[in-house]
Amino acid sequence: MSATLPTIDQAEFQNSFVTELRGEISADNRPRQVPGYHYSRVVPTPVADPHLLAWADELAAFLGLARPAERGPAVDALAGNLVTGSMKPFAARYGGHQFGSWAGQLGDGRAISLGEVTAADGTPWEIQLKGAGPTPYSRRADGRAVLRSSVREFLCSEAMHYLGVPTTRALSLVRTGDEVVRDMFYNGNPQAEPGAIVARVAPTFVRFGNFQMMAAAGELDNLRALANYVIRRYYPELGEPTGPEVYVRWFEEICRRTAVMLAHWMSVGFVHGVMNTDNMSILGLTIDYGPYGWLEPYDPDWTPNTTDFGSRRYAYGQQPNVGLWNLWQLARALAHLVENPELLRPGLDLYSATFEAKRHEMLLRKLGLTSQTAEEDKALLATLHEALAGSEVDMTLFFRHLSHAAPVVLMNPESAEAAWTELLVAASYSTAPEEEAQLRQWLGHYLARLQQETAAPEAIRELMLGANPKYVLRNYLAQQAIEAAEAGDLSVLNRLMEVLKTPFAEQPEHEELAAKRPEWAREKPGCATLSCSS
Known part of the structure; x- marks a missing residue:
C-alpha cells in the first residue's frame, strides 16, 4: 500500500535559492531599492478568509502533494496565512526592459516563493504565491491579485502544459475573502474586486531580468554567483562552470530553449501580450500570464494588451523578433562573464536558426x-x-x-x-x-x-x-469562467479545465467550447481587450 501523500502544510521544503545566494534578511517590506542582494526574505501578508477554488490534481500528484480540503491548514499555506518551519519565503530582485525601455529595479512585487518540494522524478520544483502581499519590490502597488487575473493565470498555465507548450504551471487557486481595488483599463474607474492567490510552480522563476539587474548595478560577483547557481541546478549537462566556455554554451542553450518556446507559441496562435525581459524565463518556459490571448481572426498585428495598442510591439507576428531582442539584452548582461562578448553572438544565430527550423517542422505537421x-x-x-x-x-x-x-x-x-x-x-x-x-x-x-x-x-x-488543437483557452471562455466564479459558481471553471486537459480530443459533448468567438465578445472587456492590471 502506498504512503499517504502530505498536504502542502505537511511537506518538507528545500530552499536552494535562499541558502546558495545572497539575500537581505529584514522585516521591512516597504517599497525601496535593495542593492547588493539576489532576494529579500519576506513574510506573506495574511488574508481574511482563504478557501480553495481550484486544484491541479495531476500536477499535485507529480509534486507528491494531496488535495486539501476547502478550508484548513493546507489552504492557509496556499494563501500565505501559514508559513511552516521548512519554508523560507522570499521575493527575488530583478530588473528588466519594459516595452523596450530599461525600467531599473522591478522584482517580485506580489509574488512570494515558499521554497521547493521534490517531485516524483526527484527534481526540485519551486512553489510561489502570486498575490500574497507587499514586498520591497512592490513599488506603489499593494502586492495583491484579483480573482479575474488569477483565474486566467491558473487556467492558462495548465492549458498551455496540455497543449505541449513549455510553461510554468499552476497548482491552486484560492479566494482570499478580501477585496482589491483595481482600475482595469487605467482610465480613472477603479473598482473593488474579489482577491485571489495562485500557487504557481516551476523548477525556478529566475528570469532574464535577474541577470540584467546584477549587471546594471555593477554587482559582478552576484551576477556570477547567480549564473553558477542556475547552471549547476538546471543545466548540469554543461558541467561545472569553471570558465567562459561554459557560460557561452549555457547562453546558446538558453537561446535554443527560448526559440523552441516561441515556435510553440506561434504554432498554436498564442500571444503573450507583455514580453518584457523580466517576463522571460531563463529555462525557456512561458511565464507571467497577464494580457494574453489566442488569435481568432488571423492577424499578425493583433495584441490583446491595451497598453501596447500604440506600438503593437508585442503583437503575434512580432514575437519571434522580440524574443531575439530580449536575448540580446541578456547577452549584454552575460558579456561580463566571458572574455570576448562576440563569443555570445553564435547563440543569437542559433536562436534564429532553431526558431525557423522548429516552426517549419511544426507547420508541416499541422498540414499533414x-x-x-x-x-x-x-x-x-x-x-x-x-x-x-x-x-x-x-x-x-x-x-x-x-x-x-x-x-x-x-x-x-x-x-x-x-x-x-x-x-x-x-x-x-x-x-x-x-x-x-x-x-x-x-x-x-x-x-x-x-x-x-x-x-x-x-x-x-x-x-x-495531433498537431491542431480543437480547444484553446479563448478569452471569452476565460471571461465566462471568471464571471461565474465571482458569483460563486465554479462549474464553468471546472468544466473548462477538464476540457483543456485533452485539447486534441474531439470531446463532442463539449462542442460549444470549440466554437468561434461570439459576436458579443468582439468588443467586450476581458474578451477582446485586456490590460496589465491584476
Missing part, C-alpha cells in the same frame, strides 16, 4: 506533410501566412477543420470545392467572398502538394489532429 520538398514547402508556408492574414478566419478552427477536410479531399479531389467551402464557413468571421479568394487559391496549391505524400489519408488525419 511528412515527405521533404524543401523549397516547395517554404513557398507554400510563406503564402499560407499571407492567405490567412488576408482572410478573416479563426486560426484554431481553420487548422482543426483542415485536419478533417484534407484526407477527404485527398481521397476524392472532386470534392475539394465543397470541402473548402464547408471549411471556410466553419472557420471564417466574414461572409465576403473576395476575402476568401487568396485562401481558396492557397488551398488548391496545398492539395497539389498533399497529393505528393505517400502516407495513407487516415495517417495524415491522425498526424494533423
Whole structure:
C-alpha cells in the first residue's frame, strides 16, 4: 500500500535559492531599492478568509502533494496565512526592459516563493504565491491579485502544459475573502474586486531580468554567483562552470530553449501580450500570464494588451523578433562573464536558426506533410501566412477543420470545392467572398502538394489532429469562467479545465467550447481587450 501523500502544510521544503545566494534578511517590506542582494526574505501578508477554488490534481500528484480540503491548514499555506518551519519565503530582485525601455529595479512585487518540494522524478520544483502581499519590490502597488487575473493565470498555465507548450504551471487557486481595488483599463474607474492567490510552480522563476539587474548595478560577483547557481541546478549537462566556455554554451542553450518556446507559441496562435525581459524565463518556459490571448481572426498585428495598442510591439507576428531582442539584452548582461562578448553572438544565430527550423517542422505537421520538398514547402508556408492574414478566419478552427477536410479531399479531389467551402464557413468571421479568394487559391496549391505524400489519408488525419488543437483557452471562455466564479459558481471553471486537459480530443459533448468567438465578445472587456492590471 502506498504512503499517504502530505498536504502542502505537511511537506518538507528545500530552499536552494535562499541558502546558495545572497539575500537581505529584514522585516521591512516597504517599497525601496535593495542593492547588493539576489532576494529579500519576506513574510506573506495574511488574508481574511482563504478557501480553495481550484486544484491541479495531476500536477499535485507529480509534486507528491494531496488535495486539501476547502478550508484548513493546507489552504492557509496556499494563501500565505501559514508559513511552516521548512519554508523560507522570499521575493527575488530583478530588473528588466519594459516595452523596450530599461525600467531599473522591478522584482517580485506580489509574488512570494515558499521554497521547493521534490517531485516524483526527484527534481526540485519551486512553489510561489502570486498575490500574497507587499514586498520591497512592490513599488506603489499593494502586492495583491484579483480573482479575474488569477483565474486566467491558473487556467492558462495548465492549458498551455496540455497543449505541449513549455510553461510554468499552476497548482491552486484560492479566494482570499478580501477585496482589491483595481482600475482595469487605467482610465480613472477603479473598482473593488474579489482577491485571489495562485500557487504557481516551476523548477525556478529566475528570469532574464535577474541577470540584467546584477549587471546594471555593477554587482559582478552576484551576477556570477547567480549564473553558477542556475547552471549547476538546471543545466548540469554543461558541467561545472569553471570558465567562459561554459557560460557561452549555457547562453546558446538558453537561446535554443527560448526559440523552441516561441515556435510553440506561434504554432498554436498564442500571444503573450507583455514580453518584457523580466517576463522571460531563463529555462525557456512561458511565464507571467497577464494580457494574453489566442488569435481568432488571423492577424499578425493583433495584441490583446491595451497598453501596447500604440506600438503593437508585442503583437503575434512580432514575437519571434522580440524574443531575439530580449536575448540580446541578456547577452549584454552575460558579456561580463566571458572574455570576448562576440563569443555570445553564435547563440543569437542559433536562436534564429532553431526558431525557423522548429516552426517549419511544426507547420508541416499541422498540414499533414511528412515527405521533404524543401523549397516547395517554404513557398507554400510563406503564402499560407499571407492567405490567412488576408482572410478573416479563426486560426484554431481553420487548422482543426483542415485536419478533417484534407484526407477527404485527398481521397476524392472532386470534392475539394465543397470541402473548402464547408471549411471556410466553419472557420471564417466574414461572409465576403473576395476575402476568401487568396485562401481558396492557397488551398488548391496545398492539395497539389498533399497529393505528393505517400502516407495513407487516415495517417495524415491522425498526424494533423495531433498537431491542431480543437480547444484553446479563448478569452471569452476565460471571461465566462471568471464571471461565474465571482458569483460563486465554479462549474464553468471546472468544466473548462477538464476540457483543456485533452485539447486534441474531439470531446463532442463539449462542442460549444470549440466554437468561434461570439459576436458579443468582439468588443467586450476581458474578451477582446485586456490590460496589465491584476
